[in-house]
Amino acid sequence: MDRRQFVIQTAQGAAAAGGVGLGWWTLLVQQAHAAAPMRPPGALARDRFTGQCIKCGQCVKACPYHSIELVKTGEPGVAGLPTIRPRNLPCYMCEQLWCVKACPTGALDPGLTDVTQARMGLAVIDTEHCLSWLGLRCEVCFRACPLKGQAITLTVQQRQISKHAMFVPVVHSGACTGCGICEKQCPTEQAAIRVLDPSLVQGKVGEHYRLGWQHEPHAPPAATLPSGPGAAGAAPPAATPPARSDTLPKALDYLNSARP
Numbered sequence: 327m328d329r330r331q332f333v334i335q336t337a338q339g340a341a342a343a344g345g346v347g348l349g350w351w352t353l354l355v356q357q358a359h360a361a362a363p364m365r366p367p368g369a370l371a372r373d374r375f376t377g378q379c380i381k382c383g384q385c386v387k388a389c390p391y392h393s394i395e396l397v398k399t400g401e402p403g404v405a406g407l408p409t410i411r412p413r414n415l416p417c418y419m420c421e422q423l424w425c426v427k428a429c430p431t432g433a434l435d436p437g438l439t440d441v442t443q444a445r446m447g448l449a450v451i452d453t454e455h456c457l458s459w460l461g462l463r464c465e466v467c468f469r470a471c472p473l474k475g476q477a478i479t480l481t482v483q484q485r486q487i488s489k490h491a492m493f494v495p496v497v498h499s500g501a502c503t504g505c506g507i508c509e510k511q512c513p514t515e516q517a518a519i520r521v522l523d524p525s526l527v528q529g530k531v532g533e534h535y536r537l538g539w540q541h542e543p544h545a546p547p548a549a550t551l552p553s554g555p556g557a558a559g560a561a562p563p564a565a566t567p568p569a570r571s572d573t574l575p576k577a578l579d580y581l582n583s584a585r586p
């Protein structure tokens with residue numbers, strides 16, 4: 327190999343390595359940022375959605391609020407897939423679900439016909455930076471939520487610096503659609519309420535835990551109650567449930583004796 331060939335081949339190798347390096351770097355950045363970005367309403371489970379969405383952008387065009395955008399290369403998530411960034415623009419939960427209707431592949435499930443049943447994510451409150459939880463008056467997210475009273479409620483919390491109670495927002499996963507309107511409206515510099523993928527933030531109690539107070543074994547169903555004393559076919563009176571104070575020491579004794 328003469329000097330000229332050597333220089334050309336070295337330059338070609340460096341260019342190829344640079345190209346691979348750039349691709350690898352982009353991949354690393356994508357992976358680092360790919361923390362389950364929010365998707366439009368009706369999106370299938372994440373892996374199925376990624377396979378079924380053809381990145382056509384029809385949902386983007388269909389949304390009258392411009393709530394949906396396509397992930398760009400280098401941004402969190404898979405490039406080309408539709409996403410919603412609530413702090414820019416949330417989903418305004420239009421009744422018509424235009425985005426779902428526009429999807430040609432079913433990646434946005436056409437079976438979703440009621441926007442209140444959408445589960446785009448779950449709103450989570452950072453109680454260390456939420457103004458209400460800090461003892462100030464805010465409640466903006468509560469007032470902005472389209473499912474106020476169901477997805478967000480206000481609950482009384484004792485204030486540390488005075489005798490007055492404060493009202494703090496609490497999100498309920500059974501009703502929150504993950505629309506992100508609360509995140510958009512939150513007045514703190516960085517939103518103190520954010521929509522996240524439920525799998526990242528939700529725990530699971532486990533089947534073996536029994537919440538006894540949710541099952542009242544001593545209370546007969548209303549339909550089985552006799553209509554009056556001595557009524558024909560009347561069931562015998564239900565046993566009087568033991569007073570809570572009678573059962574508590576036993577439960578505590580049991581827990582104590584179970585210790586090694």
Ligand code: SF4
Pocket residue numbers: 366367388389390391392393394417418419420421422423424425426441
């Ligand atoms: S439900 Fe309506 S507002 Fe929400 S993203 Fe779809 S088209 Fe836009």
Ligand code: SF4
Pocket residue numbers: 451455456457458459464465466467468495511512513514517518519
């Ligand atoms: S809008 Fe933000 S600061 Fe205000 S109560 Fe909701 S989470 Fe807290």
Ligand code: SF4
Pocket residue numbers: 448449470471472473474477478497501502503504505506507508509521
């Ligand atoms: S994301 Fe926020 S505004 Fe939307 S339903 Fe849930 S709590 Fe309400």
